Amino acid sequence: MIATPVLSLSHLRKVYGETVAVDDLSFDLARGEIVCLLGPSGCGKTTTLRMVAGFVPPTGGTIAIDGASVAHLPPYRRDTGMVFQHYALFPHLSVAENVGFGLRSLGVPRAEREQRVRETLGLVELGPLAARLPRELSGGQQQRVALARALAVRPAVLLLDEPLSNLDAQLRVRMREELRGLIRRLETTTLFVTHDQEEALVLADRIVVMNRGRVEQVGPPAEIYEAPATRFVAEFIGLCNLLEGTVRAVQDGEVIVDTRGGLQLRVAGGPASPGERVALAVRPEQVVPAPAGNVPNRLPTASRHRLAVGGEELLMETHAAPAAGGVPAGEIEIALDPARLRLLR
Ligand SMILES: Nc1ncnc2c1ncn2[C@@H]1O[C@H](COP(=O)(O)OP(=O)(O)O)[C@@H](O)[C@H]1O
Numbered sequence: 001m002i003a004t005p006v007l008s009l010s011h012l013r014k015v016y017g018e019t020v021a022v023d024d025l026s027f028d029l030a031r032g033e034i035v036c037l038l039g040p041s042g043c044g045k046t047t048t049l050r051m052v053a054g055f056v057p058p059t060g061g062t063i064a065i066d067g068a069s070v071a072h073l074p075p076y077r078r079d080t081g082m083v084f085q086h087y088a089l090f091p092h093l094s095v096a097e098n099v100g101f102g103l104r105s106l107g108v109p110r111a112e113r114e115q116r117v118r119e120t121l122g123l124v125e126l127g128p129l130a131a132r133l134p135r136e137l138s139g140g141q142q143q144r145v146a147l148a149r150a151l152a153v154r155p156a157v158l159l160l161d162e163p164l165s166n167l168d169a170q171l172r173v174r175m176r177e178e179l180r181g182l183i184r185r186l187e188t189t190t191l192f193v194t195h196d197q198e199e200a201l202v203l204a205d206r207i208v209v210m211n212r213g214r215v216e217q218v219g220p221p222a223e224i225y226e227a228p229a230t231r232f233v234a235e236f237i238g239l240c241n242l243l244e245g246t247v248r249a250v251q252d253g254e255v256i257v258d259t260r261g262g263l264q265l266r267v268a269g270g271p272a273s274p275g276e277r278v279a280l281a282v283r284p285e286q287v288v289p290a291p292a293g294n295v296p297n298r299l300p301t302a303s304r305h306r307l308a309v310g311g312e313e314l315l316m317e318t319h320a321a322p323a324a325g326g327v328p329a330g331e332i333e334i335a336l337d338p339a340r341l342r343l344l345r
Protein backbone atom coordinates (compact mmCIF):
# COMPACT_ATOMS: atom_id res chain seq x y z
CA MET A 1 0.00 0.00 0.00
CA ILE A 2 1.23 3.49 -0.84
CA ALA A 3 0.93 5.88 2.10
CA THR A 4 -1.37 8.87 1.62
CA PRO A 5 0.68 12.03 1.09
CA VAL A 6 0.47 14.53 3.94
CA LEU A 7 0.08 17.35 1.45
CA SER A 8 -1.11 16.94 -2.10
CA LEU A 9 -1.44 19.73 -4.68
CA SER A 10 -3.21 18.83 -7.87
CA HIS A 11 -3.47 21.09 -10.94
CA LEU A 12 -3.37 24.12 -8.68
CA ARG A 13 -3.89 27.42 -10.48
CA LYS A 14 -4.17 31.07 -9.50
CA VAL A 15 -4.94 33.91 -11.85
CA TYR A 16 -4.87 37.60 -10.88
CA GLY A 17 -6.50 39.56 -13.69
CA GLU A 18 -4.08 39.13 -16.59
CA THR A 19 -1.37 37.48 -14.47
CA VAL A 20 -1.20 33.71 -14.22
CA ALA A 21 0.63 33.50 -10.88
CA VAL A 22 0.43 29.69 -10.55
CA ASP A 23 -0.32 27.39 -13.45
CA ASP A 24 -1.18 23.70 -13.21
CA LEU A 25 1.00 22.93 -10.21
CA SER A 26 0.99 19.33 -8.96
CA PHE A 27 3.21 17.65 -6.37
CA ASP A 28 2.97 15.70 -3.10
CA LEU A 29 4.74 15.74 0.25
CA ALA A 30 5.27 12.46 2.08
CA ARG A 31 5.20 12.35 5.88
CA GLY A 32 8.23 14.03 7.40
CA GLU A 33 9.50 15.20 4.06
CA ILE A 34 11.12 18.61 3.58
CA VAL A 35 10.31 20.00 0.18
CA CYS A 36 11.51 23.30 -1.21
CA LEU A 37 9.85 25.45 -3.83
CA LEU A 38 12.76 27.10 -5.60
CA GLY A 39 12.47 29.71 -8.30
CA PRO A 40 13.13 33.33 -9.22
CA SER A 41 11.18 36.22 -7.77
CA GLY A 42 7.64 36.38 -9.13
CA CYS A 43 7.41 32.71 -10.17
CA GLY A 44 4.46 32.02 -7.84
CA LYS A 45 6.08 30.59 -4.71
CA THR A 46 4.37 32.79 -2.14
CA THR A 47 1.03 32.47 -3.91
CA THR A 48 1.33 28.67 -3.73
CA LEU A 49 2.13 28.73 -0.02
CA ARG A 50 -0.74 31.13 0.70
CA MET A 51 -3.16 28.88 -1.15
CA VAL A 52 -2.04 25.92 0.94
CA ALA A 53 -2.37 27.96 4.14
CA GLY A 54 -5.83 29.19 3.12
CA PHE A 55 -5.11 32.91 2.74
CA VAL A 56 -5.62 32.92 -1.04
CA PRO A 57 -8.43 31.02 -2.79
CA PRO A 58 -7.23 29.01 -5.81
CA THR A 59 -8.68 29.72 -9.25
CA GLY A 60 -8.56 25.99 -9.95
CA GLY A 61 -7.20 22.68 -8.74
CA THR A 62 -7.24 21.02 -5.36
CA ILE A 63 -5.27 20.94 -2.11
CA ALA A 64 -5.56 17.95 0.19
CA ILE A 65 -4.02 17.47 3.63
CA ASP A 66 -3.91 13.89 4.92
CA GLY A 67 -6.07 12.88 1.99
CA ALA A 68 -8.94 15.32 2.57
CA SER A 69 -9.66 18.49 0.58
CA VAL A 70 -9.13 21.65 2.62
CA ALA A 71 -10.96 23.96 0.20
CA HIS A 72 -13.73 24.78 2.67
CA LEU A 73 -11.48 25.29 5.69
CA PRO A 74 -10.27 28.66 7.05
CA PRO A 75 -6.50 28.98 7.68
CA TYR A 76 -6.61 28.12 11.38
CA ARG A 77 -8.52 24.88 10.68
CA ARG A 78 -6.11 23.59 8.02
CA ASP A 79 -3.56 21.97 10.28
CA THR A 80 -0.82 24.12 8.77
CA GLY A 81 1.59 26.50 10.47
CA MET A 82 3.00 29.32 8.39
CA VAL A 83 6.07 31.49 8.79
CA PHE A 84 5.66 34.60 6.65
CA GLN A 85 8.55 36.22 4.83
CA HIS A 86 8.32 39.33 7.00
CA TYR A 87 7.29 37.27 10.04
CA ALA A 88 4.05 39.28 10.53
CA LEU A 89 4.30 39.05 14.32
CA PHE A 90 1.53 40.81 16.23
CA PRO A 91 3.39 43.91 17.44
CA HIS A 92 1.22 44.52 20.50
CA LEU A 93 1.39 40.91 21.74
CA SER A 94 4.25 39.47 23.78
CA VAL A 95 6.40 36.65 22.49
CA ALA A 96 4.37 34.13 24.50
CA GLU A 97 1.05 35.58 23.28
CA ASN A 98 2.26 35.49 19.67
CA VAL A 99 3.25 31.85 20.02
CA GLY A 100 -0.05 30.99 21.73
CA PHE A 101 -2.19 32.76 19.14
CA GLY A 102 -2.99 29.75 16.96
CA LEU A 103 -3.80 27.61 20.00
CA ARG A 104 -6.23 30.28 21.23
CA SER A 105 -7.95 30.34 17.80
CA LEU A 106 -8.36 26.58 18.09
CA GLY A 107 -9.90 26.92 21.54
CA VAL A 108 -7.15 25.02 23.36
CA PRO A 109 -7.76 25.45 27.14
CA ARG A 110 -5.54 27.92 28.93
CA ALA A 111 -3.45 25.51 31.01
CA GLU A 112 -2.59 23.33 28.02
CA ARG A 113 -1.94 26.43 25.94
CA GLU A 114 0.56 27.76 28.43
CA GLN A 115 2.27 24.41 28.61
CA ARG A 116 2.54 24.17 24.82
CA VAL A 117 3.83 27.75 24.53
CA ARG A 118 6.52 27.01 27.11
CA GLU A 119 7.53 23.84 25.30
CA THR A 120 7.68 25.51 21.90
CA LEU A 121 9.64 28.49 23.19
CA GLY A 122 12.04 25.98 24.70
CA LEU A 123 12.50 24.35 21.31
CA VAL A 124 13.65 27.61 19.74
CA GLU A 125 15.51 28.67 22.91
CA LEU A 126 13.43 31.75 23.56
CA GLY A 127 12.04 30.85 26.99
CA PRO A 128 13.69 33.74 28.81
CA LEU A 129 12.26 36.27 26.31
CA ALA A 130 8.62 35.16 26.64
CA ALA A 131 7.41 38.50 28.04
CA ARG A 132 9.09 40.73 25.45
CA LEU A 133 7.38 42.52 22.61
CA PRO A 134 8.52 41.79 19.03
CA ARG A 135 10.18 45.20 18.67
CA GLU A 136 12.43 44.35 21.62
CA LEU A 137 13.92 41.41 19.67
CA SER A 138 16.69 41.06 17.09
CA GLY A 139 15.90 39.85 13.56
CA GLY A 140 17.05 36.33 14.34
CA GLN A 141 14.94 36.21 17.51
CA GLN A 142 11.87 37.48 15.63
CA GLN A 143 12.43 34.76 13.09
CA ARG A 144 12.42 32.15 15.85
CA VAL A 145 9.23 33.58 17.37
CA ALA A 146 7.56 33.30 13.97
CA LEU A 147 8.76 29.71 13.72
CA ALA A 148 7.55 28.92 17.25
CA ARG A 149 4.15 30.45 16.49
CA ALA A 150 3.83 28.17 13.47
CA LEU A 151 5.02 25.09 15.38
CA ALA A 152 2.92 25.60 18.50
CA VAL A 153 -0.19 24.13 16.89
CA ARG A 154 1.84 21.03 15.94
CA PRO A 155 0.78 21.40 12.33
CA ALA A 156 0.59 18.52 9.88
CA VAL A 157 2.45 20.78 7.47
CA LEU A 158 4.87 23.56 8.30
CA LEU A 159 4.98 26.31 5.65
CA LEU A 160 7.96 28.65 5.48
CA ASP A 161 8.12 31.60 3.10
CA GLU A 162 11.76 32.64 2.54
CA PRO A 163 12.32 32.17 6.28
CA LEU A 164 15.91 33.40 6.21
CA SER A 165 15.78 36.19 3.65
CA ASN A 166 15.35 38.95 6.22
CA LEU A 167 18.54 38.09 8.07
CA ASP A 168 21.99 39.44 7.31
CA ALA A 169 24.32 37.11 5.41
CA GLN A 170 26.25 35.75 8.39
CA LEU A 171 23.19 35.10 10.54
CA ARG A 172 21.45 33.54 7.56
CA VAL A 173 23.99 30.75 7.31
CA ARG A 174 23.87 30.09 11.05
CA MET A 175 20.07 30.12 11.18
CA ARG A 176 19.98 27.85 8.15
CA GLU A 177 21.85 25.20 10.13
CA GLU A 178 19.64 25.74 13.19
CA LEU A 179 16.49 25.53 11.12
CA ARG A 180 17.71 22.39 9.45
CA GLY A 181 18.47 20.76 12.81
CA LEU A 182 15.11 21.76 14.23
CA ILE A 183 12.86 20.61 11.38
CA ARG A 184 14.81 17.36 11.04
CA ARG A 185 14.49 16.72 14.77
CA LEU A 186 10.76 17.46 14.83
CA GLU A 187 10.18 15.32 11.74
CA THR A 188 7.58 17.85 10.68
CA THR A 189 6.43 17.71 7.08
CA THR A 190 7.69 21.00 5.70
CA LEU A 191 7.13 23.00 2.53
CA PHE A 192 9.47 25.94 2.31
CA VAL A 193 10.03 28.58 -0.29
CA THR A 194 13.24 30.21 -1.36
CA HIS A 195 14.87 31.90 -4.34
CA ASP A 196 18.28 30.92 -2.91
CA GLN A 197 19.57 27.72 -4.51
CA GLU A 198 22.10 27.09 -1.77
CA GLU A 199 19.38 27.16 0.87
CA ALA A 200 17.36 24.68 -1.19
CA LEU A 201 20.28 22.35 -1.78
CA VAL A 202 21.22 22.33 1.92
CA LEU A 203 17.75 22.05 3.48
CA ALA A 204 15.53 20.04 1.19
CA ASP A 205 14.88 16.33 0.68
CA ARG A 206 13.31 17.25 -2.64
CA ILE A 207 13.22 20.44 -4.66
CA VAL A 208 10.38 21.66 -6.84
CA VAL A 209 11.92 24.09 -9.32
CA MET A 210 9.34 26.66 -10.43
CA ASN A 211 9.40 29.11 -13.30
CA ARG A 212 6.53 31.38 -14.36
CA GLY A 213 4.00 29.59 -12.21
CA ARG A 214 4.90 26.14 -13.51
CA VAL A 215 6.96 23.18 -12.33
CA GLU A 216 10.20 22.75 -14.28
CA GLN A 217 11.50 19.75 -12.35
CA VAL A 218 10.92 17.84 -9.12
CA GLY A 219 13.64 15.75 -7.52
CA PRO A 220 16.25 15.34 -4.80
CA PRO A 221 18.92 18.09 -4.77
CA ALA A 222 21.63 15.89 -6.30
CA GLU A 223 19.37 14.85 -9.17
CA ILE A 224 18.30 18.43 -9.88
CA TYR A 225 21.95 19.44 -9.97
CA GLU A 226 23.36 16.50 -11.90
CA ALA A 227 20.51 15.88 -14.29
CA PRO A 228 18.74 19.17 -15.01
CA ALA A 229 15.61 18.45 -17.05
CA THR A 230 15.31 21.82 -18.75
CA ARG A 231 17.48 24.74 -19.88
CA PHE A 232 15.94 26.81 -17.12
CA VAL A 233 16.97 24.38 -14.37
CA ALA A 234 20.48 24.00 -15.83
CA GLU A 235 21.00 27.75 -15.79
CA PHE A 236 19.17 28.60 -12.57
CA ILE A 237 21.02 26.09 -10.38
CA GLY A 238 24.80 26.02 -10.20
CA LEU A 239 27.15 26.79 -13.07
CA CYS A 240 26.49 25.07 -16.33
CA ASN A 241 27.82 25.03 -19.89
CA LEU A 242 24.98 24.98 -22.40
CA LEU A 243 25.83 23.90 -25.94
CA GLU A 244 23.11 24.66 -28.45
CA GLY A 245 22.81 22.26 -31.35
CA THR A 246 20.75 20.15 -33.71
CA VAL A 247 20.12 16.41 -33.63
CA ARG A 248 21.91 14.74 -36.56
CA ALA A 249 20.86 11.15 -35.90
CA VAL A 250 19.84 8.60 -33.30
CA GLN A 251 22.09 5.54 -33.28
CA ASP A 252 22.29 2.55 -30.92
CA GLY A 253 20.38 4.39 -28.22
CA GLU A 254 22.62 7.42 -28.52
CA VAL A 255 21.75 10.81 -29.90
CA ILE A 256 24.32 12.47 -32.14
CA VAL A 257 24.24 16.24 -31.90
CA ASP A 258 25.92 18.85 -34.09
CA THR A 259 26.61 21.85 -31.89
CA ARG A 260 26.43 25.37 -33.16
CA GLY A 261 30.17 25.68 -32.55
CA GLY A 262 30.98 22.78 -34.88
CA LEU A 263 31.35 19.84 -32.47
CA GLN A 264 29.72 16.49 -33.02
CA LEU A 265 28.82 14.92 -29.69
CA ARG A 266 27.16 11.68 -28.64
CA VAL A 267 24.64 11.74 -25.82
CA ALA A 268 23.02 8.82 -24.04
CA GLY A 269 19.26 8.68 -23.97
CA GLY A 270 16.60 10.23 -26.07
CA PRO A 271 14.10 10.17 -27.54
CA ALA A 272 15.03 12.70 -30.21
CA SER A 273 14.41 13.15 -33.89
CA PRO A 274 16.82 14.32 -36.59
CA GLY A 275 16.66 18.08 -37.15
CA GLU A 276 15.40 18.76 -33.63
CA ARG A 277 17.00 21.73 -31.90
CA VAL A 278 18.45 20.81 -28.53
CA ALA A 279 20.88 22.03 -25.92
CA LEU A 280 23.50 19.93 -24.13
CA ALA A 281 24.12 20.81 -20.51
CA VAL A 282 27.52 20.05 -18.99
CA ARG A 283 28.50 20.98 -15.45
CA PRO A 284 32.06 22.42 -15.25
CA GLU A 285 33.30 19.54 -13.08
CA GLN A 286 32.04 17.06 -15.66
CA VAL A 287 34.52 18.51 -18.16
CA VAL A 288 37.55 16.27 -17.48
CA PRO A 289 40.78 15.34 -19.27
CA ALA A 290 40.22 12.41 -21.64
CA PRO A 291 41.55 9.06 -20.43
CA ALA A 292 43.77 6.99 -22.72
CA GLY A 293 42.09 4.74 -25.27
CA ASN A 294 39.05 4.93 -27.43
CA VAL A 295 36.49 7.14 -25.70
CA PRO A 296 33.49 8.94 -27.13
CA ASN A 297 33.46 12.71 -27.42
CA ARG A 298 37.24 12.99 -27.26
CA LEU A 299 37.93 16.60 -28.11
CA PRO A 300 41.23 18.27 -28.89
CA THR A 301 41.34 21.50 -26.97
CA ALA A 302 43.16 24.66 -26.24
CA SER A 303 42.44 24.70 -22.52
CA ARG A 304 41.29 27.87 -20.94
CA HIS A 305 41.00 27.95 -17.20
CA ARG A 306 39.46 30.64 -15.08
CA LEU A 307 41.71 30.67 -12.05
CA ALA A 308 41.04 32.16 -8.64
CA VAL A 309 44.38 33.57 -7.45
CA GLY A 310 44.09 35.37 -4.15
CA GLY A 311 41.26 37.82 -4.75
CA GLU A 312 42.03 38.07 -8.48
CA GLU A 313 40.60 36.06 -11.31
CA LEU A 314 42.99 35.09 -14.13
CA LEU A 315 42.16 33.46 -17.42
CA MET A 316 44.78 30.85 -18.38
CA GLU A 317 45.21 29.21 -21.77
CA THR A 318 47.31 26.15 -22.61
CA HIS A 319 47.53 24.56 -26.04
CA ALA A 320 48.41 21.06 -24.96
CA ALA A 321 45.45 19.07 -23.69
CA PRO A 322 45.93 18.35 -20.00
CA ALA A 323 47.10 14.81 -19.29
CA ALA A 324 44.44 12.42 -18.05
CA GLY A 325 44.07 12.87 -14.35
CA GLY A 326 46.74 15.55 -14.59
CA VAL A 327 44.56 18.41 -13.43
CA PRO A 328 44.46 18.47 -9.65
CA ALA A 329 41.02 18.91 -8.17
CA GLY A 330 41.98 21.68 -5.80
CA GLU A 331 44.80 24.16 -6.13
CA ILE A 332 47.14 24.35 -9.07
CA GLU A 333 50.25 26.51 -9.11
CA ILE A 334 50.95 28.95 -11.90
CA ALA A 335 53.78 31.42 -12.44
CA LEU A 336 53.73 34.79 -14.17
CA ASP A 337 56.97 35.80 -15.95
CA PRO A 338 57.72 39.42 -14.96
CA ALA A 339 59.07 40.09 -18.46
CA ARG A 340 55.72 39.19 -19.89
CA LEU A 341 53.62 41.32 -17.62
CA ARG A 342 52.72 44.58 -19.32
CA LEU A 343 52.46 47.70 -17.27
CA LEU A 344 49.82 49.99 -18.67
CA ARG A 345 49.22 53.63 -17.91
N1 LIG B 1 -2.49 39.96 -4.72
C1 LIG B 1 -1.99 39.96 -5.97
N2 LIG B 1 -2.59 40.66 -6.96
C2 LIG B 1 -2.10 40.66 -8.22
N3 LIG B 1 -1.00 39.99 -8.61
C3 LIG B 1 -0.35 39.27 -7.66
C4 LIG B 1 -0.80 39.22 -6.31
N4 LIG B 1 0.04 38.42 -5.61
C5 LIG B 1 0.99 38.01 -6.49
N5 LIG B 1 0.75 38.51 -7.73
C6 LIG B 1 1.55 38.25 -8.93
O1 LIG B 1 1.67 36.86 -9.09
C7 LIG B 1 2.97 36.48 -9.49
C8 LIG B 1 3.59 35.53 -8.47
O2 LIG B 1 3.80 36.22 -7.26
P1 LIG B 1 4.43 35.52 -5.96
O3 LIG B 1 3.67 34.29 -5.69
O4 LIG B 1 4.48 36.55 -4.89
O5 LIG B 1 5.89 35.16 -6.46
P2 LIG B 1 7.20 34.73 -5.62
O6 LIG B 1 6.80 34.48 -4.21
O7 LIG B 1 7.70 33.52 -6.32
O8 LIG B 1 8.17 35.87 -5.75
C9 LIG B 1 3.73 37.79 -9.67
O9 LIG B 1 3.67 38.17 -11.01
C10 LIG B 1 2.97 38.75 -8.78
O10 LIG B 1 3.12 40.06 -9.26
Ligand SMILES: [Mg+2]
Pocket: 042, 045, 046, 047
Ligand atom coordinates in the same frame (compact mmCIF):
# COMPACT_ATOMS: atom_id res chain seq x y z
MG1 LIG C 1 7.52 35.41 -2.48
